[in-house]
Amino acid sequence: MTSKRTSALAVVGAALAALAFGTAHADEIRVLNWKGYGTDEPFALEAFTEATGHTVVHDYFNSEQEMLTKLRTNPGAYDVVLINSAFTGQAKDEGLIQAIDVSDISHFADVAPNLASNEELVPGGQVYGVPWVWGLTSFAYNTNAMDEAPTSLAVFWDPEMKDKVGWRDDALESMHFAALATGQSINDIQDMAAVRAKLEALMPQIRTFWSSENDWNQFMAAGDFVIAPYWSGSVSRSINKGLPVAFVVPEEGAIGWLDGLSIPTGSEHPEAARAFINYMIDPDFYVTWANEGGAPAPSNSKAADALPADAFNRVVLGDPEVVARVQFMAPVPEEKRQEYLALWQELKAQ
Amino acid sequence: MQATADRREASRAALLIGPAYLWLTVAVFLPLSAMLFFSFLSDLPIGGRDWETTLANYLEFFDKPFYADLLWRSFQLSALVTLLCIAIGYPCAFVLAKTIKGRTREALFLLVILPFWSNSLVRVFSWAIVLRGNGVIDATLNAILPFEVSVNLMFSYPAVVIGLVHSYLPYVILTSYLALQAIDDSLIEAARSLGAPRWMILLRVVGPLSLPGVIAGAVLIFVPVMGSFMEPRILGGRAGTFFGTVIEDQFVAVFNWPLGAALSFLLLGLVLAILAVASPVLRRAG
Numbered sequence: 001m002t003s004k005r006t007s008a009l010a011v012v013g014a015a016l017a018a019l020a021f022g023t024a025h026a027d028e029i030r031v032l033n034w035k036g037y038g039t040d041e042p043f044a045l046e047a048f049t050e051a052t053g054h055t056v057v058h059d060y061f062n063s064e065q066e067m068l069t070k071l072r073t074n075p076g077a078y079d080v081v082l083i084n085s086a087f088t089g090q091a092k093d094e095g096l097i098q099a100i101d102v103s104d105i106s107h108f109a110d111v112a113p114n115l116a117s118n119e120e121l122v123p124g125g126q127v128y129g130v131p132w133v134w135g136l137t138s139f140a141y142n143t144n145a146m147d148e149a150p151t152s153l154a155v156f157w158d159p160e161m162k163d164k165v166g167w168r169d170d171a172l173e174s175m176h177f178a179a180l181a182t183g184q185s186i187n188d189i190q191d192m193a194a195v196r197a198k199l200e201a202l203m204p205q206i207r208t209f210w211s212s213e214n215d216w217n218q219f220m221a222a223g224d225f226v227i228a229p230y231w232s233g234s235v236s237r238s239i240n241k242g243l244p245v246a247f248v249v250p251e252e253g254a255i256g257w258l259d260g261l262s263i264p265t266g267s268e269h270p271e272a273a274r275a276f277i278n279y280m281i282d283p284d285f286y287v288t289w290a291n292e293g294g295a296p297a298p299s300n301s302k303a304a305d306a307l308p309a310d311a312f313n314r315v316v317l318g319d320p321e322v323v324a325r326v327q328f329m330a331p332v333p334e335e336k337r338q339e340y341l342a343l344w345q346e347l348k349a350q
Numbered sequence: 351m352q353a354t355a356d357r358r359e360a361s362r363a364a365l366l367i368g369p370a371y372l373w374l375t376v377a378v379f380l381p382l383s384a385m386l387f388f389s390f391l392s393d394l395p396i397g398g399r400d401w402e403t404t405l406a407n408y409l410e411f412f413d414k415p416f417y418a419d420l421l422w423r424s425f426q427l428s429a430l431v432t433l434l435c436i437a438i439g440y441p442c443a444f445v446l447a448k449t450i451k452g453r454t455r456e457a458l459f460l461l462v463i464l465p466f467w468s469n470s471l472v473r474v475f476s477w478a479i480v481l482r483g484n485g486v487i488d489a490t491l492n493a494i495l496p497f498e499v500s501v502n503l504m505f506s507y508p509a510v511v512i513g514l515v516h517s518y519l520p521y522v523i524l525t526s527y528l529a530l531q532a533i534d535d536s537l538i539e540a541a542r543s544l545g546a547p548r549w550m551i552l553l554r555v556v557g558p559l560s561l562p563g564v565i566a567g568a569v570l571i572f573v574p575v576m577g578s579f580m581e582p583r584i585l586g587g588r589a590g591t592f593f594g595t596v597i598e599d600q601f602v603a604v605f606n607w608p609l610g611a612a613l614s615f616l617l618l619g620l621v622l623a624i625l626a627v628a629s630p631v632l633r634r635a636g
Contacts, residue, residue, distance in 0.1 A: 062602075063602075063603050065602075065603050065604050066602055066603060066605075068605060069605045072394075072605070171604075203588065206587075206588045207505055207587055207588065208504075208505045208586075208587030208588060208590075209587065209588070222482060224482070224504070224505070341604055342414070345416070345596060345599070346414065346416045348588075348591045349416040349417075349420050349591050349596070350416070
């Protein structure tokens with residue numbers, strides 16, 4: 001009931017704002033995100049357009065670097081962009097995104113305090129990214145192909161898994177997994193030789209690389225993969241689609257991440273962009289997304305409480321024992337990134 | 351009088367070739383020049399980034415041995431695909447040009463160029479359906495054979511070769527067909543009446559006369575396959591890393607345009623060098 005009233009208020013508010021400016025604002029905003037990652041859910045676009053009159057078009061990226069490339073080469077082309085918190089600082093320093101005035105983002109008050117004060121997204125109290133969702137990068141396995149749930153990352157190096165491993169063609173993620181498997185901190189890898197040896201041994205196990213959720217689902221459904229790294233929210237989406245997969249947080253730990261929504265510098269419709277972000281952190285949106293599709297954990301604490309008790313996120317991410325094993329991703333300096341990339345390319349070329 | 355006629359002739363020629371060269375300047379020369387310029391920079395000159403001219407991008411190639419390995423791998427792939435295309439395409443072109451006549455030829459010819467009418471990405475994805483385990487080949491063989499076989503070519507070197515041969519085969523058929531059709535049948539009849547066996551006619555008469563067509567087809571295939579990235583990426587899986595995919599990575603995945611541009615020009619240089627070495631042969635054939 002409350003949420004209905006809020007959206008009704010939003011409509012009235014939007015209408016008043018439109019009157020105040022003397023123009024009927026019905027903007028078309030352009031959103032840059034991973035494909036199939038929440039902002040392009042049909043139900044969400046419908047509800048948002050109905051409430052505000054604004055329409056949304058999407059463009060997609062397959063890696064954070066591609067996202068940064070698109071922002072750099074097309075200034076002014078986008079109004080909202082999803083940025084992983086480990087990259088928000090870089091985007092801000094390059095002048096790709098602007099500080100967001102949260103005064104008209106009414107749901108911002110409900111964002112969990114620990115996320116709302118995240119140093120990467122909100123440096124020095126200035127909001128450069130509105131915390132949206134968080135979750136884990138770990139792996140999932142085909143429950144039809146394996147009788148017992150694997151408990152360790154060692155399963156990726158199991159001779160039985162030869163040619164059955166899916167992998168994301170991403171240098172940073174590969175280093176992170178190898179760091180976990182060799183018992184190191186993902187944000188401070190000391191023993192690169194061990195990481196290299198681990199990844200070298202992994203290459204023959206890999207069947208092919210995936211680059212989008214769609215890829216992952218198809219390869220898993222076709223039996224090309226038995227185990228593959230994946231994101232917690234994506235796993236719940238795949239399960240809801242009927243794939244026989246389950247998520248594993250191995251004893252070595254998992255990679256934690258936080259995604260924020262930012263407004264690029266030069267956005268032509270910042271007001272509509274803020275309205276869109278406000279809708280994106282509305283508990284209504286989160287709950288519908290979790291129920292209809294499958295979603296990562298919401299940043300909005302009211303939304304987190306509104307999820308059903310058996311929701312994937314509450315079961316997996318609500319377990320303090322699991323959360324204790326998570327290593328959260330920190331920004332990576334450019335030299336490190338280059339070093340990782342060079343190593344990864346060399347390994348792939350072998 | 352003569353001078354005005356010449357001038358009119360010249361301006362008419364300029365009018366006719368002008369648009370094509372203007373287009374080439376705008377669409378080929380300018381972007382390539384920009385890329386050549388980028389390849390000597392330390393960073394892209396956009397968004398207020400610091401940059402300077404450097405040779406580091408070219409030195410990177412010689413610094414890391416795996417680039418040369420990949421280039422060699424792409425060369426081998428390209429040579430194999432070209433040879434397979436000729437081996438499959440030339441006999442087909444011969445039969446189309448010399449044996450089949452009339453409407454049948456038209457229909458068969460249509461089948462050859464049919465793949466050109468569909469998007470290449472669609473073709474590659476349709477190969478993925480055919481080649482994978484439980485795919486079309488696998489299912490068909492298991493339906494016919496009394497024993498169980500497992501054919502899974504997906505994500506392997508052969509899959510990349512199959513996809514590329516399929517994509518580029520029409521080029522060699524078309525160019526060979528044009529060369530073969532231009533051969534006067536009476537030359538073949540003359541050779542036959544002088545008692546030459548079939549293989550000698552092919553070797554001494556038809557072969558040399560159609561060689562320009564074959565070579566033109568080979569060049570049309572060899573050059574783009576050297577830099578191909580889509581087929582290896584989709585069909586090759588882990589085995590699908592080639593020079594072209596590494597260049598694509600530099601542009602798409604890691605935003606190192608200068609390095610990507612430098613690698614592209616090294617590839618272009620190698621291709622030009624190969625063509626230069628082959629040019630005496632080409633000229634003789636032409």
